[in-house]
Amino acid sequence: MPGSTLLLVLDLIGVLAFAVDGALTASRTARLDVVGVVTLGVITALGGGIMRDLLIGRVPPATFSDWRYLAVAATGGVLVCLFGHRMGRRRVARSLTVLDAAGLSLFAVTGTGTALAAGLGPVQSVLLGGLTAIGGGTLRDLLTGRTPQVLSSGLYAVPALLAATVVVLSAQVTHTDVVGVGSVWALVAAGLCFGLRMVGVVRRI
Amino acid sequence: MPGSTLLLVLDLIGVLAFAVDGALTASRTARLDVVGVVTLGVITALGGGIMRDLLIGRVPPATFSDWRYLAVAATGGVLVCLFGHRMGRRRVARSLTVLDAAGLSLFAVTGTGTALAAGLGPVQSVLLGGLTAIGGGTLRDLLTGRTPQVLSSGLYAVPALLAATVVVLSAQVTHTDVVGVGSVWALVAAGLCFGLRMVGVVRRI
Amino acid sequence: MPGSTLLLVLDLIGVLAFAVDGALTASRTARLDVVGVVTLGVITALGGGIMRDLLIGRVPPATFSDWRYLAVAATGGVLVCLFGHRMGRRRVARSLTVLDAAGLSLFAVTGTGTALAAGLGPVQSVLLGGLTAIGGGTLRDLLTGRTPQVLSSGLYAVPALLAATVVVLSAQVTHTDVVGVGSVWALVAAGLCFGLRMVGVVRRI
Structure with a gap:
């Protein structure tokens, strides 16, 4: 799969993870209603990418020019509205941690790739x-x-910056911008960030 | 009146509504002093338009290149400083609701129009x-x-998105961008949003 | 020293002041750990400049295209991590006030200068x-x-707006954009803002 497709796929998985995470936070921690749940899910999912696009002058941001981002983000919010109430309290807490770490790892990689490109x-x-x-x-x-x-x-910003560094180094070593970076390195970087973040959660750092 | 003038007029009324709303919030709910009152009024009035202009790459935003926006926003803040203390508590609460709903409705229409244009x-x-x-x-x-x-x-984001949808549909049906959209549809959309929002307030949805 | 160099030097001193201020706030008031201290220092130091650059369409912002901004901001955060714990409570409180006022004054001048340029x-x-x-x-x-x-x-926004006005007036009187404005006026404006802000702090306005 070409690098640009890989970036898009990882980006959309990150959007879904953050959308479910934000929506679960809204419905459980902040006790908001259906509209609040979907809205917070969408904002959590798309906020990071919008900031990134604004800072590199890519306007309107991908969120607005590519309907897939919004569709995936809204789907995450709706899924939580439909099935979120079936989850027990401990499972919600665990899901929030894992989803947030997944979104963090994927966006660190795709954000860096977009910046290099x-x-x-x-x-x-x-x-x-x-x-x-x-x-x-x-x-x-x-x-x-x-x-x-x-x-x-x-251990929150540090794993993200570490994954971003791995992406940049791999792009420089392989003499390509990240759109052409090997899928392997992108996945290694995301896995590194995710693992380190989970260590931080378990050890309460 | 041509579409672009209508957009500007509705935009400035929305700016005034939000400026008075933000300033009243600052003076009554948050108990800030004169500078805080005017500042929060201006931020509330201009924040939405600045976000919109950043996302479509219209920089510097209209706020900075068109002095009328700032003048109207500041006027709203000053009016509250001069006359706000004469209002009773219930009248302030009611005014906050109505002004916020008015700003919401007008900005939904003008924001959509600006995006289409x-x-x-x-x-x-x-x-x-x-x-x-x-x-x-x-x-x-x-x-x-x-x-x-x-x-x-x-019922806050939903009425706004509904009004925006009416504006987009009317622009497509009449085969014009929104600068040329009939005044009637813009007003219908704003009225729909306002009415729906007030239903939400009364029924506490 | 040419005007553009003066702007850069004042900007970097402002970055350092806000970085130390934000980091001290993180370590003392909000009791965050090392990463939180450096992160809040960097955000406080660079936030104002990033907003400014976004609004005038200068993307990527200077923070991202000129490594000196980030280096100075990170240095401020690290300094607080190394030496911040030696400071007594009263000295921290006093430092926070002075550093915030210094950053406010310097950024008012450099922000206005950048806008004029x-x-x-x-x-x-x-x-x-x-x-x-x-x-x-x-x-x-x-x-x-x-x-x-x-x-x-x-007395927070008012001194900043006053300093900005002095910069604009001096640029108009001397018929130059601010890159060529005399160093004297830039320093007068910053001093005026700083003095006025300190009067506000002492008199609790």
């Missing part, structure tokens, strides 16, 4: 990848009145 | 109209530490 | 200078769940 330098691409990864979750926490996880968790 | 597709224009409508109020609620109404009220 | 009109430049000055601190307060100072303090 837009011609940004290595350091800038790492930063933009990190911002894409933490953007949606930070909006979610702000809107529900909680301290953003990026500030309260020790 | 900028060449965005139908779905994107509906979304951008919705974002323009809820943007200022969401900033107001975030800055005063409250849960944003778009998340806590069932 | 980008071709914005006088009123727009004053506004953008004010937004640059209050942007980072407002993000800091939002992320740590406090009422933004721009809303709660009477």
Whole structure:
């Protein structure tokens, strides 16, 4: 599968993970109604990508020019409305952790890839990848009145920046921009971020 | 009156409504002083339009390139400083509801119109109209530490998206972009949103 | 020293002041750990400039295209991690006030200068200078769940807007854009803002 398709697929899986995560947060932690659930799901899912696109001048952002992003984000919110109430409290808490870590890892990789493809330098691409990864979750926490996880968790921004660094290095070593980066490295970077974040959750760092 | 003039007039009335609303919130709910009152009024009035202009790449936003927006927003804040203290508590509460609903309805219409005029597709224009409508109020609620109404009220985003849909449909049926859309449809859309929102307020949905 | 160099130097001193301020806030007021301290320092330091660059369409913002901004911001955060714990409570409180006022004053001047250099009109430049000055601190307060100072303090936005006005007037009188404005006026404007803000702090306005 070509690099650009891989980026899109990982991006959409990240959107779905964050949409379900934001919607579950809305329905359980913040006790919002159906509209609030879908809205917070969509904002959490698309917030990071919108910030990224604004900063590289890609307007209107992919969210607005590519209907697949919105469709996937809305689907995540609707799924939670339909099936979320069947989940027990502990399963919700565990799901929130895993989904947030998955979205964080995928967006760190795709955000960095998008930045490289837009011609940004290595350091800038790492930063933009990190911002894409933490953007949606930070909006979610702000809107529900909680301290953003990026500030309260020790291992949250660090794994994202690490994954972004792996993507940049692999793109430089293989002499391609990330659209052509090997799928393997993108997946290694995402897996590294996810693993490190879960270590942080388990050890409460 | 040509479509572009209608858009501007509706936009400025929306700016005034949100400015008075934000300033009243600052002086009564958040108990801020004169500078805080005018500042929150201006942010509430202009926040939605700035987000919209950033997302369609219209920089500097109309707020900065067209002095009328800022003048109207500041006027709203100053009016509240001069006359706000004469209002009783119940009248303030009622005014806040009506002004917020008015701003929401007008910005849903003008935001959608601006998006269509900028060449965005139908779905994107509906979304951008919705974002323009809820943007200022969401900033107001975030800055005063409250849960944003778009998340806590069932009938808040829905009426805005509905009005945006009416604008897009009427523009497609009449084969014009919204700058040329009939005034009637713009007013129908705004009225629909306002009415639906007030139903939501009365029935506490 | 040419005007553009002066702008850069003042900008970087402002970045350092806000970085130390944000990091101290994170470590003392919000009791965050090392990553949170550096992250909040960087966000406080760069937030205002990123907002400014987005609004004038300068993307990617200077933060991303000029590594010196990030280096200085990160240095501020690291300094607080290394030496911040040695400071007594009263000294932290006093430092927070002075650093915030310094960043506010410097960013008001450099934000206005950047706006003038980008071709914005006088009123727009004053506004953008004010937004640059209050942007980072407002993000800091939002992320740590406090009422933004721009809303709660009477003398916060006013000194920033006054300094911006001095910069615009001096640029018009000397018939140059601000890149060529005399160093003297830039420093006078920053000093005026700083002095006025400190009067506000001492008299609790």
